[in-house]
Amino acid sequence: MTNQAKLNLSPLAGMAEWLPSEQIEFEKFKNLIRETYALYGFSPIETPVLERQEILLAKAGGETEKQIYQFAKGDSLLAMRFDLTVPLARYVANYQNDLVFPFRRQAMERVYRGERAQRGRFREFYQADADIIGRETLDLRYDAEIISLIAATFGRLNLGAFLIRINNRKLVSGFLQAMKIMDAAEVLQILDKAEKIGEKKMRQELSLLRLDGLEIRKIMQFAQIRGDISSVVQALLRLDLANETFSQGIEELQTVAQILPSLGVPADSYTFDCSIIRGLDYYTGTIFETKIVDAPALGSVCSGGRYENLVGNFAKTKMPGVGMSIGLTRLFFQLKEMGWFDFTQKTISQIVVLPLTQNLAEVLKIAAQLRENDIATEVYLQEAGLKKKLKYANDLGILFALFVGDDELATQTVVLKNMLTGEQENLKLAQVINRFNA
Amino acid sequence: MTNQAKLNLSPLAGMAEWLPSEQIEFEKFKNLIRETYALYGFSPIETPVLERQEILLAKAGGETEKQIYQFAKGDSLLAMRFDLTVPLARYVANYQNDLVFPFRRQAMERVYRGERAQRGRFREFYQADADIIGRETLDLRYDAEIISLIAATFGRLNLGAFLIRINNRKLVSGFLQAMKIMDAAEVLQILDKAEKIGEKKMRQELSLLRLDGLEIRKIMQFAQIRGDISSVVQALLRLDLANETFSQGIEELQTVAQILPSLGVPADSYTFDCSIIRGLDYYTGTIFETKIVDAPALGSVCSGGRYENLVGNFAKTKMPGVGMSIGLTRLFFQLKEMGWFDFTQKTISQIVVLPLTQNLAEVLKIAAQLRENDIATEVYLQEAGLKKKLKYANDLGILFALFVGDDELATQTVVLKNMLTGEQENLKLAQVINRFNA
Numbered sequence: 001m002t003n004q005a006k007l008n009l010s011p012l013a014g015m016a017e018w019l020p021s022e023q024i025e026f027e028k029f030k031n032l033i034r035e036t037y038a039l040y041g042f043s044p045i046e047t048p049v050l051e052r053q054e055i056l057l058a059k060a061g062g063e064t065e066k067q068i069y070q071f072a073k074g075d076s077l078l079a080m081r082f083d084l085t086v087p088l089a090r091y092v093a094n095y096q097n098d099l100v101f102p103f104r105r106q107a108m109e110r111v112y113r114g115e116r117a118q119r120g121r122f123r124e125f126y127q128a129d130a131d132i133i134g135r136e137t138l139d140l141r142y143d144a145e146i147i148s149l150i151a152a153t154f155g156r157l158n159l160g161a162f163l164i165r166i167n168n169r170k171l172v173s174g175f176l177q178a179m180k181i182m183d184a185a186e187v188l189q190i191l192d193k194a195e196k197i198g199e200k201k202m203r204q205e206l207s208l209l210r211l212d213g214l215e216i217r218k219i220m221q222f223a224q225i226r227g228d229i230s231s232v233v234q235a236l237l238r239l240d241l242a243n244e245t246f247s248q249g250i251e252e253l254q255t256v257a258q259i260l261p262s263l264g265v266p267a268d269s270y271t272f273d274c275s276i277i278r279g280l281d282y283y284t285g286t287i288f289e290t291k292i293v294d295a296p297a298l299g300s301v302c303s304g305g306r307y308e309n310l311v312g313n314f315a316k317t318k319m320p321g322v323g324m325s326i327g328l329t330r331l332f333f334q335l336k337e338m339g340w341f342d343f344t345q346k347t348i349s350q351i352v353v354l355p356l357t358q359n360l361a362e363v364l365k366i367a368a369q370l371r372e373n374d375i376a377t378e379v380y381l382q383e384a385g386l387k388k389k390l391k392y393a394n395d396l397g398i399l400f401a402l403f404v405g406d407d408e409l410a411t412q413t414v415v416l417k418n419m420l421t422g423e424q425e426n427l428k429l430a431q432v433i434n435r436f437n438a
Numbered sequence: 439m440t441n442q443a444k445l446n447l448s449p450l451a452g453m454a455e456w457l458p459s460e461q462i463e464f465e466k467f468k469n470l471i472r473e474t475y476a477l478y479g480f481s482p483i484e485t486p487v488l489e490r491q492e493i494l495l496a497k498a499g500g501e502t503e504k505q506i507y508q509f510a511k512g513d514s515l516l517a518m519r520f521d522l523t524v525p526l527a528r529y530v531a532n533y534q535n536d537l538v539f540p541f542r543r544q545a546m547e548r549v550y551r552g553e554r555a556q557r558g559r560f561r562e563f564y565q566a567d568a569d570i571i572g573r574e575t576l577d578l579r580y581d582a583e584i585i586s587l588i589a590a591t592f593g594r595l596n597l598g599a600f601l602i603r604i605n606n607r608k609l610v611s612g613f614l615q616a617m618k619i620m621d622a623a624e625v626l627q628i629l630d631k632a633e634k635i636g637e638k639k640m641r642q643e644l645s646l647l648r649l650d651g652l653e654i655r656k657i658m659q660f661a662q663i664r665g666d667i668s669s670v671v672q673a674l675l676r677l678d679l680a681n682e683t684f685s686q687g688i689e690e691l692q693t694v695a696q697i698l699p700s701l702g703v704p705a706d707s708y709t710f711d712c713s714i715i716r717g718l719d720y721y722t723g724t725i726f727e728t729k730i731v732d733a734p735a736l737g738s739v740c741s742g743g744r745y746e747n748l749v750g751n752f753a754k755t756k757m758p759g760v761g762m763s764i765g766l767t768r769l770f771f772q773l774k775e776m777g778w779f780d781f782t783q784k785t786i787s788q789i790v791v792l793p794l795t796q797n798l799a800e801v802l803k804i805a806a807q808l809r810e811n812d813i814a815t816e817v818y819l820q821e822a823g824l825k826k827k828l829k830y831a832n833d834l835g836i837l838f839a840l841f842v843g844d845d846e847l848a849t850q851t852v853v854l855k856n857m858l859t860g861e862q863e864n865l866k867l868a869q870v871i872n873r874f875n876a
């Protein structure tokens with residue numbers, strides 16, 4: 001037994017790695033999102049995977065901090081980023097004099113969290129973020145724009161009907177203030193998981209806190225407010241709460257709602273929902289989550305919101321922002337598990353050329369012409385019989401093989417074979433090119 | 439003085455980070471390479487940044503091993519990949535039953551080396567690799583195909599004339615064997631830096647080794663053999679060496695040379711050059727380097743070659759391969775330093791829309807139509823006067839601004855302003871769309 005037998009060749013637990021056929025679909029996913037973000041004027045920015053520990057720790061906390069991969073190298077204390085937002089904050093603070101505000105950036109990169117390994121949870125995964133950062137101020141309309149970007153992105157991803165559920169943190173905090181709730185943090189936590197645990201369990205958990213029956217009834221009532229903007233606003237006003245923050249929340253929700261239609265967001269793709277909380281983190285205004293209607297088990301596939309100051313700890317200027325994030329690796333994995341993709345093709349090539357002549361030079365010239373016409377082409381160059389060459393094309397799961405033999409060279413034609421139907425056609429090369437570029 | 443003043447906001451030493459205008463050019467670079475590789479049928483594969491230490495250490499050695507970022511997390515000993523070839527070897531060995539051979543893959547990802555920090559040297563950098571891996575055998579013609587991919591890629595990158603210098607390791611080792619050179623490793627090292635140190639210094643360094651005058655003369659003669667295939671082969675034969683490996687090297691060089699023209703590689707873009715060594719690493723046959731003719735100081739911008747077995751240590755099956763790699767971050771940095779790029783535009787948007795009316799809804803509909811026609815569009819949504827809005831467009835360095843005021847809404851037109859010339863035109867939206875999609 002040699003050394004090699006002892007090496008574990010699988011990727012580390014929690015690290016996604018795809019076969020060629022899977023990676024091809026994942027790349028389509030990534031490209032589509034990147035292009036949609038670009039269409040809305042979000043320029044790509046990359047930051048290093050490694051940051052100074054002090055930078056990441058300045059913004060992390062609780063569970064996240066424990067999950068950070070950190071180590072020393074030479075004199076430096078290094079850490080791998082756990083999200084794309086903290087590096088964005090550092091970037092914006094560091095280059096603030098070179099950037100144009102409102103600053104629009106997209107990032108599609110991998111982040112690292114040493115979570116407990118679990119099926120469908122990843123320790124290395126892609127996030128696809130889009131954010132708009134203002135200097136001192138950022139108009140509320142940008143909140144609506146980010147929501148419109150979510151709608152555009154999921155429309156193009158073609159995952160069926162989706163629903164963006166919109167809320168505002170000021171409504172939540174204003175509500176808790178106005179009600180003078182003592183266990184506010186605990187109530188928030190229960191609200192945050194309201195959908196998951198259901199109404200009955202929610203009522204039970206609330207009853208364990210320092211709340212009276214009226215308070216519990218009101219909290220339940222608040223958490224159930226959802227629908228179009230006018231019915232939501234009416235329901236909120238019916239709660240009859242005198243609180244400045246609460247009123248501001250209503251106003252902000254209305255402002256955002258007002259311009260969503262002009263931004264082209266389909267009416268059935270969003271709703272307002274007071275049970276949306278987005279954890280206990282840094283959001284301060286508009287918040288949103290997105291679910292795929294036919295796949296509710298996926299949970300929120302895209303979420304985000306408004307934060308009052310991105311660069312707190314990093315710079316003195318106040319920089320409010322609004323952004324969204326898609327957990328891309330997890331989404332792809334889940335869709336894959338659901339059988340969403342057709343993983344037939346194991347190559348990015350559109351045509352595989354199989355030489356059936358000793359005159360390889362002429363065959364290679366044909367391949368060169370296909371590529372010149374933007375048709376992704378590979379040539380099988382091993383010495384082998386027809387059977388082995390055909391097996392190669394079959395194994396690739398490619399739709400088209402192009403045979404070039406001496407007969408074809410003599411008549412200046414090629415044979416295009418549809419590997420799925422078995423149909424073969426004798427064509428001029430120009431005809432093949434036209435067919436692919438039609 | 440607060441906490442924030444103490445944080446160092448710049449990226450870690452050796453980690454590239456670009457401003458938006460720079461990143462836009464870098465993305466063009468990356469996309470062009472990715473697309474060219476795809477056109478030649480190289481499918482993208484991603485592997486994790488983190489690998490088991492034992493996997494990386496099984497293939498690293500010497501300097502590289504010292505440079506690896508490695509650490510423990512929980513029970514695992516982790517390391518950040520230092521190249522894309524070792525992860526490829528693990529991938530191919532691990533999934534060998536799911537892959538189709540010859541297996542063609544591209545990868546454009548970041549790798550990590552804790553080198554001494556130095557201007558223009560990076561600790562995190564992109565490599566853009568393309569490799570073809572055979573199972574048991576891989577035809578020599580694939581060596582030529584990889585060379586043709588280099589030519590296609592640098593042709594499209596449009597960096598002016600380039601020269602691919604081709605050699606074969608069998609020539610080098612056959613030569614040293616036939617000459618019965620004692621200090622073969624030292625001679626290799628001197629050959630490897632021959633171009634850098636020049637003829638005189640090379641002769642000096644050789645004279646310090648256990649070599650006689652005739653041997654030194656022959657080594658100098660060998661290192662100076664370059665040119666087209668027939669003159670190189672003639673010169674090699676004139677050395678009059680009886681060595682099997684040497685003869686095989688000549689034969690392989692001829693086979694590769696023979697099909698390069700059919701692959702569409704321009705005759706002036708490659709040459710054969712016996713001074714090309716490619717370090718002391720794992721290459722066993724064809725080797726090549728690429729230089730930009732007008733920028734020799736860049737050194738080799740793309741190199742690679744044939745290796746007899748990719749998966750030694752990892753699998754029992756022999757898997758020969760041939761591949762190439764572009765050190766993308768370094769190349770981009772150097773070209774940037776040379777003033778190669780025009781970094782005017784700080785946004786990926788093609789049009790910035792400036793609303794000059796209170797009827798924002800109509801303006802947003804115009805932006806939505808531009809995007810529907812694949813024109814990357816952003817809208818300035820802050821409350822601000824005309825001057826501030828114009829400043830935004832100017833600061834972005836964008837070529838086109840679109841003004842929409844009440845007059846334009848009344849006449850169903852827009853004003854398209856060329857920000858460079860100052861020229862303004864009153865147009866129908868359809869005319870604007872046609873102009874961009876022409």
